[in-house]
Amino acid sequence: MTENVRVRFAPSPTGPLHIGGVRTALFNYLFAKKHGGDFILRIEDTDQNRYVEGAEQYIIDSLNWCGIPFDEGVSKPGDFGPYRQSERKQLYKQYADNLVASGNAYYAFDTAESLDFHRKDHEAKGKTFIYNWHNRLKLNNSLALSAEEVKEKLDGGEDYVIRFKSPQDETLHLKDIIRGDIKIDTNILDDKVLFKSDGMPTYHLANIVDDHLMKITHVIRGEEWLPSLALHYQLYNALGWDTPEFAHLPLILKPTGKGKLSKRDGDKLGFPVFPLEWTDPKTNDVSRGYKEDGYFPEAMVNFLAFLGWNPGTEQEIFSLEELINSFDLGRVNKSGARFDPDKTKWFNHHYMQEQDNDTLANSFKKQRSELEDIDINYISMVIGLIKERATFISDFWDLSHFFFVAPSSYDEKASKKAFKDGTAAILTEVLTLVNNMEDFTVSTLTSAIKGWITSNNIGFGKVMMPLRLALVGALQGPDVFDIMFMIGKNETVKRLEKVVASL
Numbered sequence: 001m002t003e004n005v006r007v008r009f010a011p012s013p014t015g016p017l018h019i020g021g022v023r024t025a026l027f028n029y030l031f032a033k034k035h036g037g038d039f040i041l042r043i044e045d046t047d048q049n050r051y052v053e054g055a056e057q058y059i060i061d062s063l064n065w066c067g068i069p070f071d072e073g074v075s076k077p078g079d080f081g082p083y084r085q086s087e088r089k090q091l092y093k094q095y096a097d098n099l100v101a102s103g104n105a106y107y108a109f110d111t112a113e114s115l116d117f118h119r120k121d122h123e124a125k126g127k128t129f130i131y132n133w134h135n136r137l138k139l140n141n142s143l144a145l146s147a148e149e150v151k152e153k154l155d156g157g158e159d160y161v162i163r164f165k166s167p168q169d170e171t172l173h174l175k176d177i178i179r180g181d182i183k184i185d186t187n188i189l190d191d192k193v194l195f196k197s198d199g200m201p202t203y204h205l206a207n208i209v210d211d212h213l214m215k216i217t218h219v220i221r222g223e224e225w226l227p228s229l230a231l232h233y234q235l236y237n238a239l240g241w242d243t244p245e246f247a248h249l250p251l252i253l254k255p256t257g258k259g260k261l262s263k264r265d266g267d268k269l270g271f272p273v274f275p276l277e278w279t280d281p282k283t284n285d286v287s288r289g290y291k292e293d294g295y296f297p298e299a300m301v302n303f304l305a306f307l308g309w310n311p312g313t314e315q316e317i318f319s320l321e322e323l324i325n326s327f328d329l330g331r332v333n334k335s336g337a338r339f340d341p342d343k344t345k346w347f348n349h350h351y352m353q354e355q356d357n358d359t360l361a362n363s364f365k366k367q368r369s370e371l372e373d374i375d376i377n378y379i380s381m382v383i384g385l386i387k388e389r390a391t392f393i394s395d396f397w398d399l400s401h402f403f404f405v406a407p408s409s410y411d412e413k414a415s416k417k418a419f420k421d422g423t424a425a426i427l428t429e430v431l432t433l434v435n436n437m438e439d440f441t442v443s444t445l446t447s448a449i450k451g452w453i454t455s456n457n458i459g460f461g462k463v464m465m466p467l468r469l470a471l472v473g474a475l476q477g478p479d480v481f482d483i484m485f486m487i488g489k490n491e492t493v494k495r496l497e498k499v500v501a502s503l
């Protein structure tokens, strides 16, 4: 690649960013960084009716949380700004006018009511109304009207839109990096609106004008934009511009593999579809986010990378750096990528193991009031012992409460299994051993208690089970000797005495 790679993520701020959008941003980022290029964030807010307060900041926060920052964009000036389309408003009209002047576009004066009438009329006949070559001369536009009539309407300030004049009987040859060559018969295309009566460009016009002016080399976006590709190609040609390269990413499918993943699927099956929590500014409804659900950004990035891409090897764990090195648009699939919520947990569990215990300890401490007065180093050591069983920080308390507070009850089923007739006598002997120990370490505890069990020929379970139950309250947790060492001699003695007294 000789030219400087420039890609853009171009979301519309119409609500929280779906993880599909984050995946699009990620693939753009990976591609840019792999080729030493720039990743641009452009906010496509030309549709004022769909503008949602806070959505733009949400998009920026999401990219930052994922660790895939943009090089240029709103709030990060570059040479091609402004990066918010509403601030570029005055720029688009000239291109629409050019297209009219070159005969590639025309003024259309049809009212909303008349278009609605045609639509309903067609529907009633089981047909779909398409505004294009086959009927445009019968409609209210500058191709059908005389030059004087058109002038009169324009001078009179009549509302109009500018439509692209889609050619008849041509075959377009489109190229997509992921999908290969695509042929389109222009007869099926409609004359899309490029410029609206409110003085704003539509997505199509603004999008290609900006991609051109911002020197975008590769357009990487979701499959839902594939139907727009034919128009975009024609617009580039009509304006005499080179087309960028295109790559349309596969849809993200429901866990069943059927249909597009929606927020409803997440609600039903209990997983978020947004990177960060989102509060709807109108309804105050709160939607869950991966961050708040306890996912690490590394896990999110890793699982998103595998939605539609694979490295062609068995390797599944990839740091962002490794993803940048391995990423290749040629290895992105055409077919939809099934979303697997269990796999996202699997990734999180993996990245949990890689987290620094001190950092985890700080987060854990903030989550539980019981830990307020506990030394952070102690919490950190506990985490080292239990995190192998944890997927989220919110799992920590269940896995570790006995390191911080003595059990107040003993699991009933486990008690029946562990507390037998001879148990009080056995635990009393263990207590004596413990009390006599000067050097209270994991290794001295292990050899003292295990040695005592062996030399007295007692079954291991007869000692270890009640011991664990006395310390933990259930038959769970890490190594018993680790627990004894961590809680210390005094606490160990207290917990054993309590059980002995109750038996």
Ligand code: GLU
Binding pocket: 009, 010, 011, 012, 044, 203, 207, 220, 221, 222, 225
């Ligand atoms: N504004 C469009 C969106 O919301 C951008 C599509 C594109 O990348 O061309 O996804």
